[in-house]
Amino acid sequence: MIIRRNFAVLMAGIFLSAPVAAAQTPHFYVKPYAGISYMNDVTAQTGAANIDIELEKGMTLGAAFGYRYNANIAAELAWEYRSNGSESQVGTEFYPDGNYASNLIYLNGVYFFNPIGKLTPYIGAGVGWIQEIDIDLERSGVETSFSNSGNLSYQGFVGIEYSWSAAWSFHTELRHAGAKSGDLQDEQTKAMFSDLNYKPFTWQLGAKYQF
Secondary structure, eight states: OOOOOOOOSOOSSOOOOOSSOOOOOOEEEEEEEEEEEEOOOEEEEETTEEEEEEEEEEEEEEEEEEEEOSSSEEEEEEEEEEEEEEEEEETTEEEOEEEEEEEEEEEEEEEEOOOBTTEEEEEEEEEEEEEEEEEEEEETTEEEEEEEOOOEEEEEEEEEEEEOSSSEEEEEEEEEEEEEOOEEEETTTOOEEEOOEEOOEEEEEEEEEEO
């Protein structure tokens, strides 16, 4: 199904931690989140024509299911949808509207530093599978879509978690991801866009419920 439209810096010092991390019972958690997606403009090739794509700020939606092994280590399986609006020049053809979007699954590892009061800084990294990546080109109400699936992605992130109660916490996070789109194909004409860069930055907010 075609997806439709619509490490900058939070390392505000590497955090000084308390001398010893508090003991913590292993538990599962769920973590929905939403954020702002930033992407650099990209270029590519289709046949003999150059492709220049200007990308706007977009949005990210996601959710993770994880397991906290102890006070410091967790692993999680995360789903993420991202979409950034675009203006595209394909050879001599200009498309004033469109979007560059993806649907991904990540396996992340997370390391939590020792808490400072109710705040716990953390870092993490993950590898992902691109379920679908596509770019839509729109002009005069007509849309052309190029898509692909199955490639790998990676990401790194840094964040701060605020403990609200024994079960609930909230976080803010910066992350950077990278991938190659592979060859995106128009399902109708079979035309190809070759290996667009896909390197988004995200600032996100989310909640976590542990059980």
